[in-house]
Amino acid sequence: MIVVMALVVTIVFVIVRVTPGDPAAVMLGPDASAADIAALRTKLGLDGSIVEQFGRYVLDLIKGDLGQSIFLGEPVTSALAQRAEPTFFLTVFSLIIATLIALPVGILSAYTRGSIFDQAATTVAMFAASVPSFWLGLLLIQFFAVRLGWFDTSGYGGPGASFADRLAHLVLPALALGLVSSALITRFTRAAMLDVLNDDYVRTARSKGMSEWRVVLKHAFKNALIPILTVIGLTAALLVSGAVVTETVFGLPGVGSLVVSAVLRRDYPVIQGALLVIAGLYVLVNFVIDMLYLAVDPRVRY
Template identity: 70%
Template sequence: MTTYIAKRFLGMIVVMFIVLTTVFVIVRLAPGDPAALMLGPDATLADIAALRKQMGLDQPIAAQYVSFLGQMATGDLGRSIFFNEPVRQVIVERAEPTTLLTLFSIIIAVVIALPVGVLSAYKRGTLFDQGALSTAMLSASVPSFWLGLMFQQYLATHLGWFPVSGFGAPDATFLERLRYLALPSIVLGLVNSALIIRFSRAAMLDVLNDDYVRTARAKGMSEWRVLVKHALKNAMIPIVTVVGLTFALLISGAIVTERVFNLPGVGSLVVGAVLRRDYPVIQGVLVVMAGIYVLINLLIDMLYLAIDPRVKY
């Protein structure tokens, strides 16, 4: 087990090194001078030179790369030009809406997808199975921004069940925040449940015809116990994998939904940083998102050990 965990940590370090190198290269290869783009067309040469020195862009590329890796290793993501604050602080201030939206969305997706996927596999070929697959395909094909606009129009504007947009007043309570997050969470949960449904169904189909399932039925166990205790437990590895990857994608992919519902999250921060050419913020968010993605993959690998002890061998 120790060797298994050590290999996963080593793989995480290698992946993060590649990600940091890629982010560094992309920012340096972007057309134009980053300092000139951030300051705008009215900036003087002296202003541009001062900003280049502040950002370390006047140094050789090798020195910039070493300095960049050193900063990232210490958790220093740089300083935002627009906000005039450390990038880490700017991201933390915007993290709450994105984090809550992602958590609620994945919970809704799993609550919908797991029972539907299991029952669809159990009732393979029936009308329920065909309907579940068709609905999953439809959910996967519908853009989240379109579904969000439709929900806004009918559920929020016409029926008044949910707030149309925003995140509440600065002093709003947690329950008030939940009211504003309910509709976007439902939108993302519905859209992302499609993939989990298909994986859950496929994983269950792989194990329902195995010998231990037939033996459990021959012993007179109830179908519910056979499905949950035997079949579902042995099908959990691919299901956990797709749930973890969906969660990671939700964190980095909720930008459009946040814009539709006017949530002051990381997605809105990235869009604003792109429009303002705030390269330190863009660079910092990319690194943080990549780190979260890699960390979630590591946690999934650790869960494999708890689900199936055979993994460590």
């Protein structure tokens, strides 16, 4: 995990620095003189070589400091913390929707292999996997918000909005992300179930007179959980980073919209801090999934 995060820190820092655009020039506008831009670059600490800037950045990271936002004028940690709530709940609700759809459909599709339901589920999953979440989000806004008026088109509620009102604003974006993400989980669930449904212990359980639902859910599904847990964990990590565009479409004040605005303004510390946090969550989720293998399969040992 340490090696991965070290590589992420290095790659993100270099990519951000070599991207065209100067934050000092963006802040001062097109009419600024070269002297004014140079003075602001010195003030922001951008006048040194990339090696010097990287050294200062690493030292700050060791101290737990993600830096100071160039445009917001506040620590990056505070900026991310203020935007974390919408992104967190959007990720959680999207994952719940994806899992509730994918697991039953994938299990039933594998159990009825070759049936009309199986073919329909596979076709829909392939189609859903190719649909961009932002495009699906626009369709949901057009139908449920504009035509039916059931939900707001954008936003996260006013400053005094209740928690229930804020959650209502997450229904459509969570559906957009959850429906698209369910496709991958469905396909992996079906494949994992097909691998175990014809194993000897499943036939033995049936021969003992166990009910079919108990054979499928208790014996087959439990032994197919490892690849399913893996893809659910990867989906959860992808949802955090994939929420960037979806948050922009729905006007949610989350980490995604913060990153988009930071990219447009060349706010280096915010871009680096956000990507570093997202990468850290990605690595952490994978680590948690690895630990869950111990609870699912007693044969796994570390």
